[in-house]
Amino acid sequence: MSANANLSPVDNQLRRLRFEHGEMTQDALARSVGITRQTIVALEGGRYAPSLELAMRLSNVFGHRVDEVFYWRAGSVPKTFPSSAAIEPKNIT
Amino acid sequence: MTDRPRKCMLKQTFYLVNQTFMTQILAVAFAALLFGVFLATSAHALPLRPGVIGLLVLLLSAWMARRYWQGLRADAMPSSPERVLWHSLVGYCLLGGHLATMLYQLGPDLQIHSLSGHALAVDSWTLVIACLISFRIARDPQPRDDERDALIQARCLRAGHYCLVVLLIGLILLLGFGTHSYIARCNQPMLAHLLILTLVSQCIWQTSVQLRDYWLETCAERSQASL
Numbered sequence: 001m002s003a004n005a006n007l008s009p010v011d012n013q014l015r016r017l018r019f020e021h022g023e024m025t026q027d028a029l030a031r032s033v034g035i036t037r038q039t040i041v042a043l044e045g046g047r048y049a050p051s052l053e054l055a056m057r058l059s060n061v062f063g064h065r066v067d068e069v070f071y072w073r074a075g076s077v078p079k080t081f082p083s084s085a086a087i088e089p090k091n092i093t
Numbered sequence: 094m095t096d097r098p099r100k101c102m103l104k105q106t107f108y109l110v111n112q113t114f115m116t117q118i119l120a121v122a123f124a125a126l127l128f129g130v131f132l133a134t135s136a137h138a139l140p141l142r143p144g145v146i147g148l149l150v151l152l153l154s155a156w157m158a159r160r161y162w163q164g165l166r167a168d169a170m171p172s173s174p175e176r177v178l179w180h181s182l183v184g185y186c187l188l189g190g191h192l193a194t195m196l197y198q199l200g201p202d203l204q205i206h207s208l209s210g211h212a213l214a215v216d217s218w219t220l221v222i223a224c225l226i227s228f229r230i231a232r233d234p235q236p237r238d239d240e241r242d243a244l245i246q247a248r249c250l251r252a253g254h255y256c257l258v259v260l261l262i263g264l265i266l267l268l269g270f271g272t273h274s275y276i277a278r279c280n281q282p283m284l285a286h287l288l289i290l291t292l293v294s295q296c297i298w299q300t301s302v303q304l305r306d307y308w309l310e311t312c313a314e315r316s317q318a319s320l
Contacts, residue, residue, distance in 0.1 A: 006313065027167060035239035038172050042241060042310060045317050051240055 008049040009076035013069050015044045017062045033057040046073070118182070118304050122297070125183045129190020133198065136212070144219025147187060151220075155180065155227035173233035174242045175307050180231045182300045184224035189293040192217060196286055201275055203283040210282075245306045253299030260291045 018024045026040040035054065042048035043058075050058065050070075059069045128150065132143035139146055158179065162170055171179070195213050196203070204210050264287065267276040279287065 006309075036172050036237050036242070037168070038310065038314075039239050039241040041314050045313060047310070047313060048241055054240060 007046045007073065009073055010049040010070055011046055011073040012043060012058075012071070014040070014058065017064070017069065021062060029058075029061065032061050115301075115305055115308055118301055118308060121179065122182055122186045122301060125186035126190035129187045129192075130194045132187075132216070133191045133194035136216075142216060142219070143191070144216035144223075147191070147216070147220045148223035148226075151183070151187065151223040151227045152230065154183065155231040158231050172238070172242070172307070173236040174238050174246070175304070176231060176233050177228070178300055178304045178307070180224075180228055182297070182304060184220075184227070185293055185297045185300060188217070188220055188224070189290065189297055191220060192286065192290055192293065196283065196290065199283075201278040201283055202280050203286065205282050245303060249299050249303035249306060252302045253295050256298040257291070257295040260294060264288075264291060 014029070018026070018029060026044075027037045030037045030040045033054065034057075039048065039050075043050060052066075055066050055070050059066045062069065128147075132139075132147050136143045141149075158176075162176065192213075195216075199209055199213065205214075264276070267274055271277050276284075276287070
């Protein structure tokens, strides 16, 4: 079994941010956002992608924006739809 | 090879074996099933009713599990849903083992209002009450769960649903086509009990799959910590 088989496509900076914020424990962070310590462990291990609400609550604890804490893992960026600029609006006459 | 890499390799092998075979889950499930079978087969040799013995053992094991979990470090302690699942696995396996053996012993023509029918009912309901009381003992005093637990539960609920469909299809085929099979000779009370057994089997499967999910998480966490 590959080591990356269970990795979520979304990675995060939670571990670094915890240490930068007075070496906050996993349990303290979990309690501050109302989740379990095991979920913090899964998030830090990259095995779980949080819901938008949880991502916002976690980012709020550290005073950062969501996209500063959570980001696409390298090589996991999904194929995007054509950008809106590429779609020409129909001429309505 | 020096001692340290060898220890590391042994540790990794142990985790891999555990991860693959889920030894703890299988051991607990089989122990509870066998205890259920023992209660049903040794009723005449036991000093108390089998249901009462099951109740005492369940209460004792719930109290021991609670003491064991309380003694663990915070990072090794199972989450609240995991505690519930371990307890459910023991309860369902004990009930399933006891019920399946009793039904096998009673045969296809189950008489509800008979001595053996009453014994089955009294013991089964005593075990159900034992499960409810021991749940109160073993559960987390401050239960906490979150969206990840809900996600795991939803995934395993689906697995349980598929298991139930497969079991019911098997039962339907046996009832429809197995004219000379054991199932075809069952009377209505026995068929009702077989359906209860089907539900218990589905619960055992669902609980095992859910515990396996948590188990894989724990294995991943441990191997990450050991790196």
